[in-house]
Amino acid sequence: MLDVHQAVVSVQRAWAAGNQPGATLEAAGEAFAKTVGYRLYTVTQMLSGGLEVERIYTTNADVYSVGGRKPILPNAYTQRICGEMKPFLARTPAEFAPLFPDHETIVSLGLGSVMNLPVLFNGAVLGTVNLLDREGAYDERHVEQAMLIAQQIVPVLLARACKE
Structure with a gap:
């Protein structure tokens, strides 16, 4: 297992690479794999207006493709991420099923534990990192x-937001 501070530094080193945003998002994926683990890793970006998110990175493009969009639904998950700007943790499908319209797809992939991490800058949620693993993993x-x-993926989301 990698120390979390070493993991942070490894992602920061990727900022200098020319093949962005891939270099940073892949370095973050390696850092997550070596510290907390995952079976599915995605990154979504808030779209202007705050009513929708777009997936900008995925480790399972067959099921959760890059460019896929989801509406931001008014529920306890959204309040936690967007309102309180705090991470959302569900250790079992029963904890996330009422909040995630795609819960059946998640469970069909053998995933039962979810961490959704808001990426914050200047008092706003730029997007989320979404890590999923077996039930009880987190x-x-x-x-x-x-x-x-x-x-550490703030620069990726800021750069993309500037292009909108």
Whole structure:
């Protein structure tokens, strides 16, 4: 296992690479894999107006493709991520099923634990890092570590927002 501070530095080193945003998002994926683990890793970006998110990175393009969009639904998940600007953790499908319209797809992939990490800058949620694994794989200790890594993708989301 990689120390979380070493993981953060590895993502920061990727900022200098020319093949952005891929270099940074892939470095973050490696950092997540070596610290908290995952079976599915995606990144979504808030779209202007705040009513929708767009997937900008995925490790399973067959099911969750880049460019896929989802509406932001008014529920406890959205309040946690967008209102409180705090991570969302669900250790079992029962905890996320009422909040995620795609819960059946998630479970069909053998995923039962979810960490959604808001990426924050200047008092706003730019997007989320979404890590999924087997049921019970994550706890609060994982959330804290993963948030430190997730914040390292701020430059990717800012650069994309500037192009909108």
